[in-house]
Amino acid sequence: MTKSVEQAEWRRSCGNSSCVEVAKIDDRYLIRDSKNPDVPPLEFTSNEWEAFTAGIARGDFHFE
Numbered sequence: 001m002t003k004s005v006e007q008a009e010w011r012r013s014c015g016n017s018s019c020v021e022v023a024k025i026d027d028r029y030l031i032r033d034s035k036n037p038d039v040p041p042l043e044f045t046s047n048e049w050e051a052f053t054a055g056i057a058r059g060d061f062h063f064e
Contacts, residue, residue, distance in 0.1 A: 008023035012034055019034035023041075029049040032041035044052070055061060 008025055008030060010021040010023045010032075012019050012021050014020075014034075021032050021034050021037070023030045027046045029044045029046070030041040031044070032039065
């Protein structure tokens with residue numbers, strides 16, 4: 001049985017006063033703003049998520 005967004009186990013990461021939440025349901029990754037949990041989350045495939053996290057590890061998103 002597939003979990004719904006409401007049943008997802010969300011993990012939170014915060015910086016300053018902003019938080020983002022991430023959940024995994026089957027082969028989908030969901031991201032939402034913790035201040036607006038009722039807004040539908042952004043949804044990514046496993047391949048998209050892996051490319052994103054690889055970019056983070058490489059430092060592709062480091063802004064000065």
